[in-house]
Amino acid sequence: MEPHLTRLLATNDPPPEDSMQEITQLMAGPLHELAQANQRIADLEAQLQSAKESRERSKTPCTDYHTIMSPIPDEAPLLLTRISSGWRSLYISFCDDYRIATPFAHAPHGLAVPPAMLGGAQDSEADLRRTKAFRILTQRAQIVQEWLARSGTCPLSISLSYTSLLWNPRDLEEPYHPNDPTTKLFLTLLAHSHHLRSLELIMPIEIYRQLDDLVSEPPADAVVTIDLSALRDLKASLYEQVPYPYQGGDTNTSQIHPVALFTAPNLRRISMDGYPSNGLWAQKTLPFANGGMGLRYFSCHLIHSHEECLGILTECPNLVYCRFHLGPVAPTAMHEHGRGVTHVSMPLLRAFAVVDAEAGMDDTSTSFQFFSAIDAPSMHYGDVPLPPPPPQNGTAAHPHPSTSTSTRTHPLLPLLAKSLQLRRLTIDPYSFSPAELRGALRVVSPTVRHLVVGQEALPYDSFGDMKLDFGFLVGRGKDQSRGREAEEDEDEMESSKSSSSCMPIPMATDTDTGAPRCAPLKLVRVLLTRPKKVDIKEALELYCREHGRGLNNGTTHEPGGAGPRHNNLRLEMEYDTQAAPIITDPLSSSYGLQNDRLWPHLDLDLGL
Known part of the structure; x- marks a missing residue:
């Protein structure tokens, strides 16, 4: 700067x-x-x-190729295991959890491998397949033994799945042999039973009986001390190999015995599937330690009678989460124990899921008595998927409830009316008439903030229209019964539905100023069981503009040019992703894995 201009910086004069x-x-x-x-x-x-951007495009394939060439991850903390044996031992000994998931199959000594594992091979090829199966399963049992030997004292989470294909159960009657891969695997697990925290079993009951026998009477040549005091979580899907009935087997219900693992002293979570329930409830007391008083989580995917479930709730008053599938079954001792129960107090129950096949029938007296008897004042989450009966010859076995003009009280209402802390409700509209559904929503409206409308996936195509009928949900303006406090709404949609089916969303989410009981929704989430094909949000914006109403960055525009009003509404669309290819070879180490897990059911994780 010129010297004569510098002086101008020291003054405010122009x-x-x-x-x-x-x-x-x-x-x-x-x-x-x-x-x-x-x-x-x-x-x-x-x-x-x-x-x-170019780097990111090149990085993705390089990462995939690197993963193929180097199966051991090189990121922290697994990188510590590659420094030295000392670092490896230190890392493994301080793991919070040690997880192993392995598919398996029965391959007893003598190479009596299941025929389904032979891949259709005959004669000499079948012999080679048997030899390969025995070798692979023996190696797999050895690998599990080596991994568990490195686990130190950290808690174990083990998932074990057996192929559900066919073999002759008579093969299981041969004497104990130490070279049997199944025996070696079970003995390895029992040797680490003292720090086994979570166990997941998917196998035929005939195979499980081998594990049961080893628990009750370990072989003399195996140095194993059974200690199940650390077991907290047990998932058991035990089913019968029915194609080959044999004398004295579990196909005779009088011979069915309770699962020994259910008696673990500190068991808190149980998920069950597959095993006939009439064998479990042969007595009036549950086959759990302390009669079930210590259980906090009970999820059963078997069908029980309403009376059985009342008996179970009576014996397990400390449950925090409970899931039942209700339906007609043969009477049992537990059925008789629950008969006549008119009140069950569940003070700790926070989440309750029920699949009730009777709720959509004409006679719902048993369901009404069941829901009326339950008193759960702390329940925050209710999940009531009520699947319709399977279609018969292309027609529904029962009339569609949406056509009903019945004025009955839905059997679920007594429980909802007593659940004064209910915050989230998952409900299947199939079993409700329009009046019943509006009545249910009116009952829960003071407290529910998250409403999910839909149903569990069914093995047959039925009544998909109910999943998308937003007008049926809110009554098309006849009776504004959506929750006062409801802030989230979810709807599940079938893959067969077109994107145009989402057009009623603005009608369902608009809030009339003349209906002050209805709160404006803040979130609408739509789940579609198909890949994304069109931009539904863009189509929805176009629909809204054409009809004088709409959603635009959280703003709902009033019809007639009255100007926008802000309701902070957010629309989320979730699509089904491309499923990974299914592994069909029973000898594959990935056989039976679904999204890196073996257990087929989704259970709530309540931190129990």
């Missing part, structure tokens, strides 16, 4: 006119240089962004 003209001329050069510098910076930033 500069003379000649000085301003001089300053303007002096600024021309620096301003031009600044513009050039800014342009160069912008160009460099654009090049940098382009280089970053």
Whole structure:
């Protein structure tokens, strides 16, 4: 800066006119240089962004190739296991959890491998397949033994799945042999029973009986101390190999015995599937330690009678989460124990899920008595998927409830009316008439903030229209019964439905100023069981503009040009992703895995 201009920086006086003209001329050069510098910076930033995008495009395949070439992850903390044996031992000994999931199959000594594992091979090829199966399963049992030997004292989570294909159960009657891969695997698990925290079993009951026998009477040549005091979580899907009935087997219900693992002293979580329930409830007391008083989580995917479930709830008053599948079954001792129960207090129950096949029938007296008897004042989450009966010859076995004009009280209402802390409700509208559904929503409206409308996936296509009928849910303006406090709404949609089915969303989410009981929704989440094909959000915006109402960045526009009103509504669309290829070879180490897990059911994780 020129010296005679410097003095102007020390005063607030306006500069003379000649000085301003001089300053303007002096600024021309620096301003031009600044513009050039800014342009160069912008160009460099654009090049940098382009280089970053190019790097990301190249990085993805390189990462995949690296994973193939180096199966052991090289990121922390597993990187510590590759430094030295000392570091490896230190890392493994301080693991919070040690997880192993392994598919398996029965391959007893003598190579009596299940025929389904032979892949259709005959004669000499079948012999080679048997030899390969025995070798692979023996190696797999050895690998599990080596991994568990490195587990130190950290808690174990083990998932074990046996192929559900066919073999002759008579093969299981041969004497104990130490070279049997199944025996070796079970003995390895029992040797680490003292720090076994979570166990997941998917296998035929005939195979499980081998484990049961080893628990009750370990072989003399096996040094094993059974200690199940650390077991907290047990998932058991035990089913019968019915194609080959044999004398004295579990196909005779009088011979069915309770599962020994259910008696673990500190068991808190039980999930069951597959095994006939009439064998479990042969007595009036449950086959759990302390009669079930210590259980906090009970999820059963077997069908029980309403009376059986009341008996179970009576014996397990400390449950925090409970799931039942109700339906007609043969009477049992537990059925008789629950008969006549008119009140069951569940003070700790926070989540209750029920699949009730009777709720959609004409006679719902048993369901009404069941729900009326339960008192769960702390329940925050209710899940009531009520699947319709399977279709018969292409027609429904029962009339569609949406056509019903019945004024009955739905059997679920007594429980909902007593659940004064209910915050989230998952409900299947199939078993409700329009009046019943509006009545149910009116009952829960003071407290429910998260409403999910839909049903569990069924093995047959039935009544899909109910999943998308938003007008049926809110009554098309006849009776605004959506929750006062409801802030989230979810709806599950079938893959067969087109994107145009989402058009009623604005109608269902608009809140009339003349209906103050209805709160504006903040979130609508739509789950579609198909890949994304069209942009539903864009189609919805177009629909809204054409009909004078709409959703636009959380703003709902009033019809007639009355101006926008903000309701902070957010629409989320979730699509089904491309499923990984199914592994069909029973000898594959990934056989039976679904999304890195073996257990086929989704259970709530309540941190129990």
